[in-house]
Amino acid sequence: MKGEEYQEIWLDRQEQEQDLLDVNEASIFYNDCPSLPDFPLMSSSSSAPAPAKPIASSSSSASSSSSSASWAMLKSDAEEYGEKKCISNNNDNCLTPPVASLSAATSMEVLQPPKSYGDPDCMDMMMETFRSTELIDSNEIWDPSSIFLTEQPPQESQHYPQNVDSFMFEEINIEMREREQNKPPTDELGVLFFEWLKSNKESLSAEDMRSIKLRRATVECASKSLGSTKDGRKQLLKLILEWVEQYQLQKKQRLAELNPPFPPPYQEPPLQNPNPNSLPPNINPCCMPSTWVPLPPPSPPYYPTTAVMAATPGLYGGDPYGSGVPVPVPNYAQSMEYNMLDSSQTWPPSQYAMAAPYNQGSGKLVRLGSSATKEARKKRMARQRQFLSHHRHHNHNHNHNQQNQYQNPDHQRPSLGGDQNCSNAGQVSSANWVYWPNAAALASSNVAVVAVEALQPPPPVQSQNYQQQQPQWRVSSDSKVSSDWQRQGWEPEMNLKFLLQKVLKQSDVGNLGRIVLPKKEAEIHLPELEARDGILIAMEDIGTSQVWNMRYRFWPNNKSRMYLLENTGDFVRANGLQEGDFIVMYSDVKCGKYLIRGVKVRQLGPKSEAKKPSKSHKNTRTPSPSAASGSSPPPSHRE
DNA sequence: AGGGCATGCAAGCGT
DNA sequence: CGCTTGCATGCCCTG
Structure with missing residues (x-):
């Protein structure tokens, strides 16, 4: 067994999934390679290498080391992945996030924009984003998911700035520092931020706040868009805070989904993946054979002692997505994607309620708060569907290629080395399993x-x-x-x-x-x-x-x-x-x-x-x- | 005695 | 009629 190879596979996979995850985790975690790819104005970071400080204890990192080997593996591999990725990118960013040096609990760091986000396009992009999220026209809720649905290829978010500019978004930063120092707010922004902090103290840790960063370009664009007036900045602050707030809720939601509280600590390699949406992390998509292809008798669970097989429950005897053709990788990706993108719609009521005080306390922000309008939601859903369909199409093509590969069993003599070993496997016999x-x-x-x-x-x-x-x-x-x-x-x-x-x-x-x-x-x-x-x-x-x-x-x-x-x-x-x-x-x-x-x-x-x-x-x-x-x-x- | 398995063999099916 | 499929029989090893 070559651990490196497994890792590589996992990395490959991870990077693919990361394209999706970027919309939420990696892309906004500065520690881990961060970024506010498009217009996520800020990120509340909880990096992978330095595990996020859990907001909700129920979904703490402890519980994330779940019982199932799959999840244990997932976790450890993910951590390795994070570490590796950081090493490959920039140790500084990973180990000692510059933002930390800004200290204390509240600094907002403005990062150098990646070249791909040049100023000329920035405004358009951002304005588009604003429009798409109805922020400009209707002061609609800032919805990170809609931001992430911009056309920016995920890869770009991988190109994170190596240097951190010391530019500070002054007033916000000052407010944060003052809050940290328990100074009473002195102005409107301060009051706003102070109120927000009070209302979110349960859900946002100092660690979270410490990790908030902004790109310079982002802020500049935002400033241009919203105006440099007090109102504009106030609006920007609200948007930022709202985003942080929602992001934290999203993160909690994800944590809850990914780390169900019940799984016991790692004990024995599981025979079944506890999460039908998950995929054994060590499987390279190229290696992912068409694990199950429909055939009459649905197969059974396996002996506990049968170490060999463990189809994910959702894949066993039919995929959970109703396609009838279990295609683990894409489904997984889609699922993850959906979970992430749809997280704004799956927040539990309690979490909605958590944001209520803040929303209630600031008129216009009531709408900005936890509840998007139905229209905005519809639009987001439409965008998500578009996004998903795009990916499904992409994945379908991928699978189709795989299938074609499989359909020709007798004429392939692929290299059996490495991952290619797997590419020729899984010849599928038409209508059978x-x-x-x-x-x-x-x-x-x-x-x-x-x-x-x-x-x-x-x-x-x-x-x-x-x-x-x-x-x-x-x-x-x-x-x-x-x-x-x-x-x-x-x-x-x-x-x-x-x-x-x-x-x-x-x-x-x-x-x-x-x-x-x-x-x-x-x-x-x-x-x-x-x-x-x-x-x-x-x-x-x-x-x-x-x-x-x-x-x-x-x-x-x-x-x-x-x-x-x-x-x-x-x-x-x-x-x-x-x-x-x-x-x-x-x-x-x-x-x-x-x-x-x-x-x-x-x-x-x-x-x-x-x-x-x-x-x-x-x-x-x-x-x-x-x-x-x-x-x-x-x-x-x-x- | 019970279980594993090699193989005999009958029923079904296609040509 | 030949082939395939599926089951039954019986040998023989293990406990």
């Missing part, structure tokens, strides 16, 4: 995840000895890879988990095209089956990179089950497998795909064990449970 394991679950499996040292055929020894040697060649905790591996284009970093092996019987290599799988291992390492029809599993041939769509199913057998892999005929023929050879199944913990390899035993020794009559092979059984944890009978013979 194709099961791909959840990579996060694979990774979190309590079954040892090992790197394949060598998938060479077993040593040409007598079966009895071979049985003993088996663990050595089969898997290894080392990450060494055989030259055989590398010759076939496999990266040394392949993270394969051994699932099972099966010595092929005559009936397995016959024209029936089905291989009986060892029951125990199948139940442990393969998806639990509820219906006899089972599921389709895209099985990548390690040797040829070809992907075979096999059906994993079971037969009722007495009071038990017989597990089979069907549609194996082509695979067997392609590999020239015969009785006595065997197959080995792995799962790629990184990408969550299944791999299979046919191993020909007879070619390795003068003594062909494969050619023994089938009758003798009837005695081939698992010699002992300890022979292999989770492996099927090794090629040994009962005598």
Whole structure:
């Protein structure tokens, strides 16, 4: 397992999601790479590296380290991500936000505008934003989400100013300092701000206030727009305060959503993601196989001990979004996006109420306060829908490409290294389910995840000895890879988990095209089956990179089950497998795909064990449970 | 004795 | 008639 790779994947993912998150977190967190991309006049920062000081204790950072491994991972990865990102950008910004040096609880920092927000365009952009939010025309509520819906590409928000200008938006800043020093307000702005502070003291911490920053250009633009008069500044202050207030509410809302209070601390890798909207963070979208594709029998929950599969509940047996085609990444993104953008509409009443005193206390701001007009809300919703549809379209295209990729299983021999490993996986068989394991679950499996040292055929020894040697060649905790591996284009970093092996019987290599799988291992390492029809599993041939769509199913057998892999005929023929050879199944913990390899035993020794009559092979059984944890009978013979 | 599994075999289906 | 599908039978290992 290569942590870096996981991290990279996560970073990639994160950055994609961050495009969405930028509208809310990263883009406005200066500590973390901040920004007020367009016209968010200010940001109440609670950076990722320096965890936000929770406003609501119920959604504190403690609770954010939720129980589920997914979330634990998400959190830790996110933190790593934040740190990494900061390192890559600017340590100063991350570790010691300049704003902190402005001290105390209340400074507003004006940042250098990014070049992309040049003055000439700034006004137009801002005015557009104002119009879009009806601030100018109707003094409508300042809605951050509508701000974020401007056309600025999220990437631009990544280009954060490296230097912090000491320019201060004087009056606001002075007011903040004075408030900090408990000086009574002396003017209108001061009173306004003081009242606001009083009314929001419960929801806004000093930390939050400390982190408020403004870009110079933003303020300048705002000043131009609203006028440099007292009224204009007052209006600006109100807008800023309103934004902060609402942002805090949004943040709380998000925290509550992301960190439900109930999850216990991390204990065991979860089998199911507690949040249907979430996605295992370590899954690269490219690796995200079409985890579930509709097929008749909805699959079941998994054994608690089944470390392999853990589809997110929402994805299992149908996506939560009603598309019918579970496409985790985009849905996740959409979901996140929606949650963020729609947060203004999902604030609980209590939070609305929290802003009430302030709103009540300042006439015009009553409207600016927690309640947008229906018209404004409609407009925001329309914008959001537009925004969402745009992203859905984008995501759809992405998936479509993936699907196309999947639809051509037999003609692709992609590089199996790195993330590309995953891109070819998940061949989808038209109308059926194709099961791909959840990579996060694979990774979190309590079954040892090992790197394949060598998938060479077993040593040409007598079966009895071979049985003993088996663990050595089969898997290894080392990450060494055989030259055989590398010759076939496999990266040394392949993270394969051994699932099972099966010595092929005559009936397995016959024209029936089905291989009986060892029951125990199948139940442990393969998806639990509820219906006899089972599921389709895209099985990548390690040797040829070809992907075979096999059906994993079971037969009722007495009071038990017989597990089979069907549609194996082509695979067997392609590999020239015969009785006595065997197959080995792995799962790629990184990408969550299944791999299979046919191993020909007879070619390795003068003594062909494969050619023994089938009758003798009837005695081939698992010699002992300890022979292999989770492996099927090794090629040994009962005598 | 019970369970796993190799495979025999019958029913269904397509040509 | 041949193939496929699905189940049943029986061997044999494990406990």
